[in-house]
Amino acid sequence: MTNAYSFEGIIIFGLLVVCTCAYMRRVPRLKQWFLSEKKGLMGVLYKASVIGTRLHIPVAVVCTLMAVYVLILR
Template sequence: MSALFNFQSLLTVVLLLICTCAYLRSIAPSLLDRNKSGVMGTFWKCARIGERKSPWVAACCVAMALSILFWS
């Protein structure tokens, strides 16, 4: 089943995107900072969400991991 039709899979993909973009920005900030608009700006925005809301993103990652391990 596609991640678009399964809500849990969609949330997993979004969390992975946010975490990956934040990690890439911490390694190479110029890679994401030069594209702040357009389609590539989505990755910059995900990195900003990952940086600013990191406790909430971490809590969501733990909750998603627990739900995948024990309730799927």
């Protein structure tokens, strides 16, 4: 169980948000509905989707390393 207030929990939550938003950016119907606003909370999700789309290789590497850390090392 990951504690949401630990540093690990924040990193895991951030990675999940970036990966989920990047996936939603690839689905045409969700992209128009979900990622059209660029202000407030929806703007943060839009920026997370841009990060996930443009930096997909580093995000995938960090997700893999975090999965190894959570499953094996911790």
